Amino acid sequence: MNTIKFLYRTKILLPIIALLFALLFLSSIVKGLEATLYDNVAKPYLSKVAGNAPHDVLVTLIALSFIAIASIVLRKKLNGYLLLSLSLITLLITSFHVYLRVFTNTWVFTGFKLYDKLKYLDIPVILLFIYCVAAISVYLLKNTQARNLEKKSVENSGKILFPIITNDEPITGTDEHADELSYNGYASTLAASINNNRFDTAFAIGINGPWGTGKTSFINLIICDINKKDTIHIEVSPWNSNTPKDLIKDFFDTMQEALAEHHQSIPYLLTKYSNKLVNIHENKVTSLIKKATSTVANNESINSIHKNINNTLREINKKIIITIDDLDRLDSEEIMEVLRLIRNTANFYNTFFIVAYDRTYVSKALEKHNTHNTNQFINKIFQIEVTLPFYNKDILINKLTAQLIIAFPESEKVFKEAFFGAEINTEPVLIKSWLTSLRDVTRLSNSISLNLSKLIGEANNQIISEVDVHDFTRIEILRLNYPEVYQLLYKQRELFLQRPYYNNEDQKYTLKKKENNDNNEYLLSEHLEDNLEILAIEKHSVSKIIELIAAIFSDSNRIERTKQSIVYPSKFNLYFSYALLHNNLSEISFIRARSSSQDIFNNHIDKWIESGLTDELSERFEYITAFDNPGDYKKVTTAIFYFASRKPKKSFFNKYGDEMIGFNPEKTIYLINIYETHSSNMDEEKNIPLERHEFIEFVRELFINASSPFIFESSIIKKISKEYQHTFTLSPEEINNIATNYLQKYCNQSDARFKTAQTLFLNCATYKDGKYERPSSHAKSIYLFFAVERALDDFIHSILYRWSTDGDKFLIGPYAKDYYGNYETLVNVIKKSTFANWNYLPEFIRFYEVFKKNQYTPVEFDFKDIPIQRVSYDTSNS
Numbered sequence: 001m002n003t004i005k006f007l008y009r010t011k012i013l014l015p016i017i018a019l020l021f022a023l024l025f026l027s028s029i030v031k032g033l034e035a036t037l038y039d040n041v042a043k044p045y046l047s048k049v050a051g052n053a054p055h056d057v058l059v060t061l062i063a064l065s066f067i068a069i070a071s072i073v074l075r076k077k078l079n080g081y082l083l084l085s086l087s088l089i090t091l092l093i094t095s096f097h098v099y100l101r102v103f104t105n106t107w108v109f110t111g112f113k114l115y116d117k118l119k120y121l122d123i124p125v126i127l128l129f130i131y132c133v134a135a136i137s138v139y140l141l142k143n144t145q146a147r148n149l150e151k152k153s154v155e156n157s158g159k160i161l162f163p164i165i166t167n168d169e170p171i172t173g174t175d176e177h178a179d180e181l182s183y184n185g186y187a188s189t190l191a192a193s194i195n196n197n198r199f200d201t202a203f204a205i206g207i208n209g210p211w212g213t214g215k216t217s218f219i220n221l222i223i224c225d226i227n228k229k230d231t232i233h234i235e236v237s238p239w240n241s242n243t244p245k246d247l248i249k250d251f252f253d254t255m256q257e258a259l260a261e262h263h264q265s266i267p268y269l270l271t272k273y274s275n276k277l278v279n280i281h282e283n284k285v286t287s288l289i290k291k292a293t294s295t296v297a298n299n300e301s302i303n304s305i306h307k308n309i310n311n312t313l314r315e316i317n318k319k320i321i322i323t324i325d326d327l328d329r330l331d332s333e334e335i336m337e338v339l340r341l342i343r344n345t346a347n348f349y350n351t352f353f354i355v356a357y358d359r360t361y362v363s364k365a366l367e368k369h370n371t372h373n374t375n376q377f378i379n380k381i382f383q384i385e386v387t388l389p390f391y392n393k394d395i396l397i398n399k400l401t402a403q404l405i406i407a408f409p410e411s412e413k414v415f416k417e418a419f420f421g422a423e424i425n426t427e428p429v430l431i432k433s434w435l436t437s438l439r440d441v442t443r444l445s446n447s448i449s450l451n452l453s454k455l456i457g458e459a460n461n462q463i464i465s466e467v468d469v470h471d472f473t474r475i476e477i478l479r480l481n482y483p484e485v486y487q488l489l490y491k492q493r494e495l496f497l498q499r500p501y502y503n504n505e506d507q508k509y510t511l512k513k514k515e516n517n518d519n520n521e522y523l524l525s526e527h528l529e530d531n532l533e534i535l536a537i538e539k540h541s542v543s544k545i546i547e548l549i550a551a552i553f554s555d556s557n558r559i560e561r562t563k564q565s566i567v568y569p570s571k572f573n574l575y576f577s578y579a580l581l582h583n584n585l586s587e588i589s590f591i592r593a594r595s596s597s598q599d600i601f602n603n604h605i606d607k608w609i610e611s612g613l614t615d616e617l618s619e620r621f622e623y624i625t626a627f628d629n630p631g632d633y634k635k636v637t638t639a640i641f642y643f644a645s646r647k648p649k650k651s652f653f654n655k656y657g658d659e660m661i662g663f664n665p666e667k668t669i670y671l672i673n674i675y676e677t678h679s680s681n682m683d684e685e686k687n688i689p690l691e692r693h694e695f696i697e698f699v700r701e702l703f704i705n706a707s708s709p710f711i712f713e714s715s716i717i718k719k720i721s722k723e724y725q726h727t728f729t730l731s732p733e734e735i736n737n738i739a740t741n742y743l744q745k746y747c748n749q750s751d752a753r754f755k756t757a758q759t760l761f762l763n764c765a766t767y768k769d770g771k772y773e774r775p776s777s778h779a780k781s782i783y784l785f786f787a788v789e790r791a792l793d794d795f796i797h798s799i800l801y802r803w804s805t806d807g808d809k810f811l812i813g814p815y816a817k818d819y820y821g822n823y824e825t826l827v828n829v830i831k832k833s834t835f836a837n838w839n840y841l842p843e844f845i846r847f848y849e850v851f852k853k854n855q856y857t858p859v860e861f862d863f864k865d866i867p868i869q870r871v872s873y874d875t876s877n878s
Contacts (some may be wrong), residue, residue, distance in 0.1 A: 055110075059112075191225035194319070202352070203351070205386065207219060210360075211439060222354060232262065233321045234259075238334060248277050252277075318350075324353065326357075327355055327356065328361040330365075331365070332369060335366070362378065401415050419469075443480060444476060447479070467564050467566075468564045475566065478545070482537055482545055485545055489524075495512075498511075511549060514526065525542060570595070590620055598638060605642060612649055617643060622667055645712050662712055699730060703716075711760070713742065736776065740764055740775075743764060747783070758783070762775070784829070797866060800847075810847070
């Protein structure tokens with residue numbers, strides 16, 4: 001049974017069944033097939049092929065070609081249908097060949113010259129069979145690996161989370177728990193009034209309220225309490241019609257369908273009535289029909305048909321309840337037509353209209369028809385208008401919390417603390433003021449659910465470890481209501497937000513105020529008012545937007561912030577993660593790693609480098625301009641040094657083996673110096689300990705604890721020596737000693753390379769007033785000893801140059817004599833190398849004698865052993 005399940009999962013059960021049927025089919029036609037092949041292929045063609053050496057070679061080459069082509073095909077993705085075809089063909093050919101070779105005497109096969117028992121036709125059959133087996137094996141192996149990988153992925157990720165979102169569904173039943181806005185009592189009273197009254201004409205009830213206030217739910221609650229035995233409920237959807245004429249026809253078609261079972265003449269009457277109203281433009285066929293029926297109908301007037309409809313409804317003797325929802329979805333023409341239906345054309349016996357609308361919207365639509373006093377016009381249409389009562393905003397907060405708990409059941413405490421905790425008490429109405437209806441709640445909860453599901457990551461529901469839910473909710477409110485302002489805040493944070501100088505207290509973003517402003521006006525407020533049209537906002541909305549953003553980035557010390565708050569620079573991007581530039585490095589993963597320990601952060605860096613994310617990681621480090629506190633600063637700076645000192649992912653260009661990833665030296669020094677500058681400029685009267693000695697020790701250890709080959713740290717020291725030696729934390733003498741120690745440590749390694757040692761030596765250069773003064777004598781002695789005793793060939797190659805003005809002349813670079821004061825001393829040291837078998841040494845000595853004889857000027861020389869550089873010598877200092 002397990003074998004069958006395995007074959008089914010790997011999609012080769014069907015090919016196996018097909019093969020069995022193919023085998024049965026082959027056995028039934030084998031005799032006829034054999035005769036056909038013998039008469040048409042074997043006898044006229046194959047019988048003429050003789051076994052000899054050339055044919056042996058030809059058959060062998062064909063076999064090798066087949067193997068090469070098959071190996072290429074095997075690398076491509078295989079599927080069950082390909083295997084089915086391949087296996088079917090292979091089994092048919094193999095079976096038939098075995099039959100001819102073993103069970104018949106008619107066929108005489110040509111064998112190899114060197115080994116007659118192996119026949120020529122055996123080779124393609126054997127290869128085809130082997131290929132088929134290999135293809136099936138590869139297919140099964142890949143499927144097994146894929147299933148194991150999928151299983152491992154599921155095991156590692158734990159419970160899989162999907163964002164749970166809710167629909168904006170109205171109440172459809174009488175469940176008291178569904179009536180969250182307490183509309184049921186009010187709706188029951190209105191339903192009782194309908195049940196106990198009967199009128200000769202239509203009675204219209206208007207349900208007034210803004211979008212999302214529960215008008216549809218209120219109507220449904222009324223219908224639930226209507227006496228079903230005494231009423232016929234007709235639900236009309238006018239927004240499905242394209243024109244006012246379509247609306248009329250659809251209205252009466254809907255009535256006809258609902259009333260047809262109650263009286264046989266009502267469909268005819270309603271159809272005739274609606275045709276009269278819309279004045280249908282007839283074609284020839286409908287014109288003839290109308291002429292024929294008009295004689296019978298005596299071409300009745302609209303009033304006459306209306307009277308007949310009323311008489312029919314009296315015979316039916318039931319209340320007609322017509323509900324029309326979302327009148328405020330229609331345009332002005334359609335709204336006017338619906339009101340005309342209610343007031344005149346559908347003013348039928350014992351008919352109740354229940355219509356939901358936003359009165360403000362309808363009133364503005366009627367103004368387009370020049371309706372005098374639109375409010376009085378609406379009052380004449382509706383005998384009762386119910387304005388949905390305002391409800392306690394706590395209901396909406398409770399609803400929001402409940403929906404988010406459904407989406408993140410393990411985070412119930414988090415949401416309750418966020419919406420009902422101490423921080424909310426300092427701003428009791430802020431979130432509530434943005435929630436005006438259940439529709440607002442649904443939109444906000446769906447937005448939070450969708451975006452928080454990405455931040456939670458591995459489905460452990462530890463939302464508190466990622467974001468402050470209160471801050472996140474307010475940012476989502478801004479995004480849903482004013483997306484342009486949301487983007488502006490993200491992209492221009494440095495323009496509208498400010499943060500204090502680095503110190504031992506946590507730094508936070510606050511909303512920037514205008515300079516020299518006694519009214520404490522915000523810079524963002526001025527920008528919004530100047531760009532209302534671009535940002536798609538109205539002027540009266542600016543104050544409300546500023547209230548929201550100022551509450552998020554408040555400078556009040558009374559508000560206690562969690563470590564996950566958006567006000568901290570390292571967390572800011574997390575609240576806008578879906579708005580970042582698209583790249584392969586997850587912003588969430590980076591922030592999580594940054595908030596972990598130094599070792600975990602470094603381990604993540606190694607994994608990202610191995611995954612080929614070096615450029616994205618470098619860009620992410622470049623983007624960091626702020627830190628939460630000194631601890632965060634130290635961690636990030638250490639991580640940058642660690643990252644820069646790693647080897648890049650192996651590539652063709654990494655031929656020397658000591659290349660480092662590196663990092664922008666300017667940015668690196670800036671990070672160190674900006675902290676030093678801000679620390680030294682702090683206000684001493686605030687009694688905040690600077691702990692300067694701790695910072696100096698951190699910088700010192702950053703360089704001293706560097707690991708081989710020290711290229712990145714050495715390059716930073718060179719730049720500091722040249723441009724920042726008087727402002728850097730460590731003294732010029734100390735950083736020069738560190739660079740020299742790098743050179744010493746590296747040259748002592750058994751696997752040291754000349755190119756790296758040369759780079760470290762050049763980075764030991766000292767500068768005086770920005771002028772190059774070459775490395776110290778100690779660094780020079782370390783380098784020359786290594787070069788002469790361990791890398792003489794490379795050293796010789798590095799000091800020989802082709803003369804720039806004459807390509808046939810060569811020289812020893814002038815800077816080389818500076819090592820020992822003159823050329824002769826340098827060459828004498830080289831001659832005394834303890835290793836005598838250097839490849840370039842003999843030719844170099846010969847060239848030196850010619851060079852010396854020519855007064856140490858460029859001279860012609862035919863190099864045989866030394867691959868002389870093809871670049872001209874530049875006499876300027878490096």
